[in-house]
Amino acid sequence: MGSTEQNGVWESTQASPEFQALRRKFRNFAFPLTVAFLVWYFAYILLTAFARDWVSTQVAPNINIAFVLGILQFVSTFVIAWLYERHSTKHLDDASEAIKAKVEKELGH
Amino acid sequence: MDAKMLSSVLFLVFVAATLVIVWRSGRGTKKASDFYDGGASFSGFQNGLAIAGDYMSAASFLGIAGTIALFGYDGFLYSIGFLVAWLVALLLIAEPLRNSGRFTMGDVVSFRMKQRPVRTASAVSTVVVSIFYLLAQMVGAGALVSLLLGITDPNMKNLIIVGVGILMIVYVTIGGMKGTTYVQIVKAFLLMIGATLLTIMVLWHFNFDISSLLGHAAENSGKGDTFLQPGMKFGKDIIDPATGLVDATKTLYSKLDLISLGLALVLGTAGLPHILIRFYTVPNSKAARKSVNWAIGNIGVFYLMTIALGFGAAALVSRTTLFRGFKVDDAGCVIDKDGKMIGDACTTLDNLKNLSADAKKALVPIDPSGNVAAPQLAQFLGGGEGSTGGAIMLAVIGAIAFATILAVVAGLTLASSSSFAHDLYANVIKRGNASPESEVKVAKIAAAVIGLVAIVLAIGAQTLNVAFLVAIAFAIAASGNLPAVLYTLFWKKFNTRGAVWAIYGGLISALVLLVFGPNVTGFETSFLKFSEYGFRFDYFPLANPGIVSIPLGFFFGWLGTVTSSEKNAAKYAELEVRSLSGAAIGKAVQH
Numbered sequence: 001m002g003s004t005e006q007n008g009v010w011e012s013t014q015a016s017p018e019f020q021a022l023r024r025k026f027r028n029f030a031f032p033l034t035v036a037f038l039v040w041y042f043a044y045i046l047l048t049a050f051a052r053d054w055v056s057t058q059v060a061p062n063i064n065i066a067f068v069l070g071i072l073q074f075v076s077t078f079v080i081a082w083l084y085e086r087h088s089t090k091h092l093d094d095a096s097e098a099i100k101a102k103v104e105k106e107l108g109h
Numbered sequence: 110m111d112a113k114m115l116s117s118v119l120f121l122v123f124v125a126a127t128l129v130i131v132w133r134s135g136r137g138t139k140k141a142s143d144f145y146d147g148g149a150s151f152s153g154f155q156n157g158l159a160i161a162g163d164y165m166s167a168a169s170f171l172g173i174a175g176t177i178a179l180f181g182y183d184g185f186l187y188s189i190g191f192l193v194a195w196l197v198a199l200l201l202i203a204e205p206l207r208n209s210g211r212f213t214m215g216d217v218v219s220f221r222m223k224q225r226p227v228r229t230a231s232a233v234s235t236v237v238v239s240i241f242y243l244l245a246q247m248v249g250a251g252a253l254v255s256l257l258l259g260i261t262d263p264n265m266k267n268l269i270i271v272g273v274g275i276l277m278i279v280y281v282t283i284g285g286m287k288g289t290t291y292v293q294i295v296k297a298f299l300l301m302i303g304a305t306l307l308t309i310m311v312l313w314h315f316n317f318d319i320s321s322l323l324g325h326a327a328e329n330s331g332k333g334d335t336f337l338q339p340g341m342k343f344g345k346d347i348i349d350p351a352t353g354l355v356d357a358t359k360t361l362y363s364k365l366d367l368i369s370l371g372l373a374l375v376l377g378t379a380g381l382p383h384i385l386i387r388f389y390t391v392p393n394s395k396a397a398r399k400s401v402n403w404a405i406g407n408i409g410v411f412y413l414m415t416i417a418l419g420f421g422a423a424a425l426v427s428r429t430t431l432f433r434g435f436k437v438d439d440a441g442c443v444i445d446k447d448g449k450m451i452g453d454a455c456t457t458l459d460n461l462k463n464l465s466a467d468a469k470k471a472l473v474p475i476d477p478s479g480n481v482a483a484p485q486l487a488q489f490l491g492g493g494e495g496s497t498g499g500a501i502m503l504a505v506i507g508a509i510a511f512a513t514i515l516a517v518v519a520g521l522t523l524a525s526s527s528s529f530a531h532d533l534y535a536n537v538i539k540r541g542n543a544s545p546e547s548e549v550k551v552a553k554i555a556a557a558v559i560g561l562v563a564i565v566l567a568i569g570a571q572t573l574n575v576a577f578l579v580a581i582a583f584a585i586a587a588s589g590n591l592p593a594v595l596y597t598l599f600w601k602k603f604n605t606r607g608a609v610w611a612i613y614g615g616l617i618s619a620l621v622l623l624v625f626g627p628n629v630t631g632f633e634t635s636f637l638k639f640s641e642y643g644f645r646f647d648y649f650p651l652a653n654p655g656i657v658s659i660p661l662g663f664f665f666g667w668l669g670t671v672t673s674s675e676k677n678a679a680k681y682a683e684l685e686v687r688s689l690s691g692a693a694i695g696k697a698v699q700h
Contacts, residue, residue: 010683013690022689030200038375041193045371048186048339049364056338062323066182066339073189074409080196081405085398093395096690103692 009106013099022095029087037080044069112488113258115504120511123299124276127515130291131284141545142695144285144552145212145527146389149695153396155294157403160387162293163520164191164378164404165300165411167249167513168579173412174486175479177419178431181326181336183343184419186367188412190374195408197379197591199401204394205598205688206385211695214385215532218593218612220698221680222605224541228532230612234589235382235528237616238582239521240563242381245578246521247273247567250514252575256433256481257507267568273518274564280519281526281556285549289519290390296516301411303509307483308414310490311421322417325424331469336423343367362650370580373655377583380590383524394691422482425489429458431482432474445471478575484510522563526556541700573636577628577652584623584655588662589615596666598688601681603670610669615662622654 013019047055048066055066142148151159169191176184210216215231250273251266260266280288315322323337330336340346344367347359378384388397422431429435435458438444442455443464450456451471452464461469484506488494491502530552535543543551570578592611596603623629630637630645639645651657687693 010686011679013686013692014682019686019689023685026689034197034200037193037196041189041375042368042371044189045186045368049344049367052338052340056334058334060320062320062327062337064334064337067185067323067337070182070185070189073193074413077193077196077405078409081199081402084200085402088395088398096394099686099690100692103686103690107693 009103013103013106018095019099022092022099025091025095029091030084033080033084037076040076041073044073112500112503112507115500116257116507119504119508123295123508123512124515127280127292127295130295131280131288134287134291135283135285141548142212143287144549145531146386147285147287147290149390149392151290151390151396151400153391153399154403155290156387156391156396156400157407158297159290159293159390160384160400160404161407161411162295162297162300162516163383163387164408164517165297165513166246166517166579167253167510168245168575169411169415170300170304170513171249171253171480171483171510172478172576173415174418174422175431175482176342177415178422178426178482178486179477179479180342181330181332181420181423182339183341185416186339186343186371187374188415190371191378192405192409192412194375194378195401195405197376198384199398199405201598202379202385202594203388203397203401206594207388207391207394207397208691208694209598209684209688210389211697212386212389212531213528214382214590214594215528215536216698218597218608219532219536220597220684221677222597222608223675224700225537227605227608228536230609231593232528232532232537234585234612234616235532236525236559238380238382238585238590239525240559240566241578241585242383242582243518243521243525243559243563244567244570244573245575245582246514246518247563248571248573248578249575250511250518251567251571252478253480253510253514256476257484257503257510266571270567271564273514274560274567276515277518277522278557278560280515281522281560282553286386286390286523286527289516289523292519293516296512297407299509299512301407303506304411304414304418307421307487307490307506308417311417311425311486314421314425314490322420322424326420329424329428331428331466333466343370359650365656366651366653369651369653369656372659373580373583373587373653376587376591376655376659378586380586380594381582382528382586382590383520385590385594386524386527387520393694418483418486422486426482426485428472429461430485431479432472433476433481434458434474435461436473436475443472446473518563522556522560525559526552529555529559574628580653581619581623584619584653584658585616587615587655588619588658589613591615591659592662592666596670597684600670601678602676603666604673604675604677606673606675607666607668607670611662611666614665614669615658618658618661618665619654622649622651622658625649626654627652 056064058064059068173184173187206217209220214235215228218231219227247270251270254260254269255266280292327333327336344364347356347363349356391397391400435443440455441457443451445451452468456464484503487502487506488499492498530548534551535548589612592615593608625646626649627647630647
């Protein structure tokens with residue numbers, strides 16, 4: 001099979017509704033989540049840099065807001081990883097498997 | 110047998126065990142892919158451990174625990190940045206990279222570009238980032254050994270660096286990716302066990318009451334509640350010595366430096382070549398995702414434990430020990446940085462507690478790095494100095510720290526040698542016509558040469574600050590590599606000029622800003638001390654260039670792209686379909 005024909009397979013797959021749906025499901029989940037965790041992380045950094053009095057407020061003996069926010073960064077990281085895993089197994093894995101099988105059949109692999 | 114002997118013996122056992130593993134896994138290494146990606150046959154769980162072993166350097170273990178022990182809350186900022194960074198790798202990079210590349214970062218960046226310029230840029234950036242990181246680890250190894258074994262003879266320190274260098278060359282040339290991966294798995298396992306043991310002992314000591322742990326840390330630090338608040342190390346209020354008031358400009362710079370560091374930490378990880386190539390060691394994108402999830406679990410739990418280690422050391426180990434003592438004059442009285450006696454009368458190291466909190470601030474530590482905090486904490490928890498339990502704990506934690514360094518340097522040597530062989534030799538010099546056997550041969554020679562260069566540089570660079578070297582690596586990775594990888598995966602118009610400009614633009618911006626920053630000239634803590642050399646060019650006020658150089662890397666990538674007319678829609682179709690579906694995974698791209 002010539003390489004022009006191969007390129008045809010990639011371009012027709014890219015244009016197919018199945019692939020467009022997979023791409024949308026991936027981007028619509030991963031991109032906003034990336035923006036969200038970056039905003040949350042920099043909000044935390046900015047607070048520790050510029051709102052020192054507030055983050056130094058103790059909410060329990062020896063536990064201040066800065067400490068709680070730091071622990072919440074760990075929690076949010078674990079939660080986001082779990083959410084993405086759940087989203088991928090539910091909405092992405094099967095769709096990408098199907099496209100992979102179809103493309104490899106068309107390419108004759 | 111004392112702790113130093115025991116530590117050396119334990120370390121030698123680790124070296125012997127890993128050499129056996131590396132030799133056994135190297136016997137089956139014949140094909141090029143075995144050297145580069147270990148046959149891409151590791152499971153997500155195995156690779157997750159190996160990623161953790163590759164990532165958690167001695168700087169993480171000793172450095173962060175030490176920073177928390179000395180500066181309280183601010184050390185915690187490192188832990189958070191180093192962990193949150195993994196979300197970039199998880200959400201945007203790991204899976205598409207595994208699906209569309211084979212062995213190196215250059216595979217993905219050059220996928221739809223002209224091969225020679227883009228592969229050259231990728232290889233240059235990979236080698237530069239890895240060498241800086243390698244230097245940090247090797248300089249750290251020399252310092253660590255002198256701390257833990259009490260070696261002060263510079264020749265012995267050099268010998269240790271040479272030994273570490275030779276070991277990493279042996280691991281990589283004999284074991285390739287497979288051997289290196291096993292070394293990293295063993296190390297991650299040991300590090301997690303060691304840290305968990307210490308954490309449980311610290312919490313046990315305080316009846317599992319975090320508030321009591323933090324309270325004792327604040328009290329023993331002599332700083333009170335400020336020890337638990339941000340601002341002792343980063344983003345400090347700078348006082349103008351002439352007026353005694355807060356200098357608004359310098360304070361703002363200091364806070365911007367903190368934000369800049371945060372940027373480099375969170376965006377640098379996903380651009381580190383030795384981390385990126387780990388995603389190729391698993392068979393598919395699902396396993397790549399699982400490995401990042403396992404890595405996030407491991408690394409997250411480990412960094413949470415640094416809280417217990419750091420604050421535990423602050424609470425239980427004396428400041429004199431953590432700082433490895435304070436400067437004293439000939440009569441044994443503590444002195445300030447001008448050599449003047451602190452307090453009204455002579456205060457010896459034994460009577461420090463008689464000093465007021467204000468007077469204590471003038472104490473000058475002999476070693477302000479805090480690297481001994483975790484080992485000293487281990488000794489205390491084992492029963493204290495002179496006890497058998499203390500000696501055993503000190504030895505175990507010391508040996509784990511050595512093991513940590515070895516696993517990381519092996520990963521770095523592998524990343525740079527595979528990029529040299531696969532990007533530069535096979536695809537630039539031989540234009541894609543190298544035989545797999547010759548590629549592996551070149552990679553092994555490159556590993557030896559890079560290892561030797563690193564040994565020589567590390568011996569010369571021993572006075573450089575380890576954190577500074579790590580910051581360079583992260584800043585370059587975030588400024589040059591990350592824009593190139595993200596653009597190539599997600600931006601249709603991106604092209605050869607864009608890729609080349611992003612990599613070189615980011616790399617050069619970061620390096621130039623570092624050279625003109627405060628770490629090279631200007632201060633008494635700089636590489637070139639003003640008092641000795643009499644000149645300074647510290648025009649850029651921030652020690653961390655990321656806040657400027659990362660946007661510049663993205664900007665140059667954009668500018669290069671829009672000023673070039675090259676576009677290749679068909680190749681982008683192939684990249685996009687392959688990166689999202691995993692079709693034709695592991696197969697080379699036809700150019």
